[in-house]
Amino acid sequence: MTGRPAPKKALTIAGSDSGGGAGLQADLRTFFANGVHGMSAVTAVTVQNSVGVTGVAEIPPETVAAQIHAVASDIGVDAAKTGMLATAEIITAIAKAVDEVGIGRNGSVPLVVDPVAASMHGDPLLREEAMEAIRGLMFPRATLVTPNLDEVRLLVGIDVRTREQQREAARVLHELGPQWVLVKGGHMRDDPECTDLLFDGTTFTELTGPRYDTDNTHGGGDTLAAAITSALAKGASVPEAVRHGKQFIERSVQASYPLGAGVGPVSPLWVLDDVHGR
Ligand code: PXL
Numbered sequence: 001m002t003g004r005p006a007p008k009k010a011l012t013i014a015g016s017d018s019g020g021g022a023g024l025q026a027d028l029r030t031f032f033a034n035g036v037h038g039m040s041a042v043t044a045v046t047v048q049n050s051v052g053v054t055g056v057a058e059i060p061p062e063t064v065a066a067q068i069h070a071v072a073s074d075i076g077v078d079a080a081k082t083g084m085l086a087t088a089e090i091i092t093a094i095a096k097a098v099d100e101v102g103i104g105r106n107g108s109v110p111l112v113v114d115p116v117a118a119s120m121h122g123d124p125l126l127r128e129e130a131m132e133a134i135r136g137l138m139f140p141r142a143t144l145v146t147p148n149l150d151e152v153r154l155l156v157g158i159d160v161r162t163r164e165q166q167r168e169a170a171r172v173l174h175e176l177g178p179q180w181v182l183v184k185g186g187h188m189r190d191d192p193e194c195t196d197l198l199f200d201g202t203t204f205t206e207l208t209g210p211r212y213d214t215d216n217t218h219g220g221g222d223t224l225a226a227a228i229t230s231a232l233a234k235g236a237s238v239p240e241a242v243r244h245g246k247q248f249i250e251r252s253v254q255a256s257y258p259l260g261a262g263v264g265p266v267s268p269l270w271v272l273d274d275v276h277g278r
Pocket of ligand 1: 022023024125222
């Protein structure tokens, strides 16, 4: 029989971006670019292009949970991530479903929680009252959480402007229950570099990279978290996976491109340069 052994499998629990820049579309292409089989449990469908979000249709919570059960019971999941979760009811259903199938800290499958609150245009992707559900239900289940500085402010009320405040935020976020915290420094725009801070409750590790000159950063957080999730699916430790993710997002920012009248996406298309050229 023709074929090959199945690759490792990663699941994204996230929203759809009709413009293809962010959300589950970014996650699935990042899984593919990392040689991992990608699966999705869709939480919401956004009506979106490069300029912004003009509509959101939420998926019924029981349908979100059913997608998780369907893929976990048959195909299996080596690592999972969450993105746009939309409502407290959807988050409650996800928390129960991941516990039932062994994803997250109550099981053995690594879970990356990217606490998505708004699009880069400021359009809300999470109802206001749902941030409490992310804090209370998703953080304690997370192997790793990956907030940017806007999300840090919404989650714990700390307005990070210095490296010391970044450490303080990591400490406070860790107390909410995740095994690891990655406080991303990309939104510290005065910093000529881009320093992310990784913390496991004991040790701080700073990961510093260049700050690239581009406005096309749509889907950057999703791509980073999905690259980390891919590495976890392949058995990497969290620090190894985060290092891989950082390298992957740097190359994907370098390969970002303009699209429409607004903000273009970061892109993992560079992995195919040898096949298709640039
Ligand atoms: O990049 C965060 C994000 C996640 N999920 C969806 C999005 C966005 C940003 O726009 O649209 C569906």
